[in-house]
Amino acid sequence: MRQRALTLSRLTSSRVEERTEAERDPLVQLCAFFVGAEEYAVDIMRVEEILQPQRLTPVRGAPAFLEGVIRLRGAILPVVDLRKRLLGVEAPVDTPKTRLLVCWVGRRRVAFTVDRVSEVVRLRRSEIKPAPALGAVGPGPFVVGVYGDPETRESHGTDAERLKLLLDVKALLLAEMVRDSGRRVNG
Numbered sequence: 001m002r003q004r005a006l007t008l009s010r011l012t013s014s015r016v017e018e019r020t021e022a023e024r025d026p027l028v029q030l031c032a033f034f035v036g037a038e039e040y041a042v043d044i045m046r047v048e049e050i051l052q053p054q055r056l057t058p059v060r061g062a063p064a065f066l067e068g069v070i071r072l073r074g075a076i077l078p079v080v081d082l083r084k085r086l087l088g089v090e091a092p093v094d095t096p097k098t099r100l101l102v103c104w105v106g107r108r109r110v111a112f113t114v115d116r117v118s119e120v121v122r123l124r125r126s127e128i129k130p131a132p133a134l135g136a137v138g139p140g141p142f143v144v145g146v147y148g149d150p151e152t153r154e155s156h157g158t159d160a161e162r163l164k165l166l167l168d169v170k171a172l173l174l175a176e177m178v179r180d181s182g183r184r185v186n187g
Helices: 004-023 082-086 149-154 170-187
Strands: 027-035 039-043 046-049 065-074 074-082 101-106 107-115 117-124 142-149 164-167
Touching: 004 107, 027 082, 027 101, 027 164, 039 082, 065 107, 074 082, 082 107, 082 170, 101 117, 101 170, 107 170, 164 170
Parallel strands: 039 164, 074 107
Antiparallel strands: 027 039, 027 117, 046 101, 065 074, 101 107, 142 164
């Protein structure tokens, strides 16, 4: 009887320790995708759905990375091409793997064009490292973290563990909006 009580006590304290550790370092889920040869990720809680490319309506005078708008179940959503926004290159022709990530940015939904969605990742918050501060040549204000292990990639010869950049989708759009509002005020 005493042995049983001791075992139950150990199990209970072990569960409490696990719970407090999980509270200190919670699991996060990220949606990983490719833009060109680089792999990025966003918080899965921002992703509403993943769609095949839709027919776009162009918007005159919009920033170059804004491809146009789509109608999705009665709502009009802007479509941002992350190839143009992140890499600054003209987008290649869509492939069968091209997708639209419909994400929440504040209270609005925005569709982001990506080359392909790769996976949903579950990891501890502590596994996400801050983005390196490299000044003018850094990853930009919209990369907020990095995760993955490039050492594993080299030893196994796969892309499964390459470094991935965690994006702040709000910053992707705000930087351009602030620049545009400055042009209107000053110009």
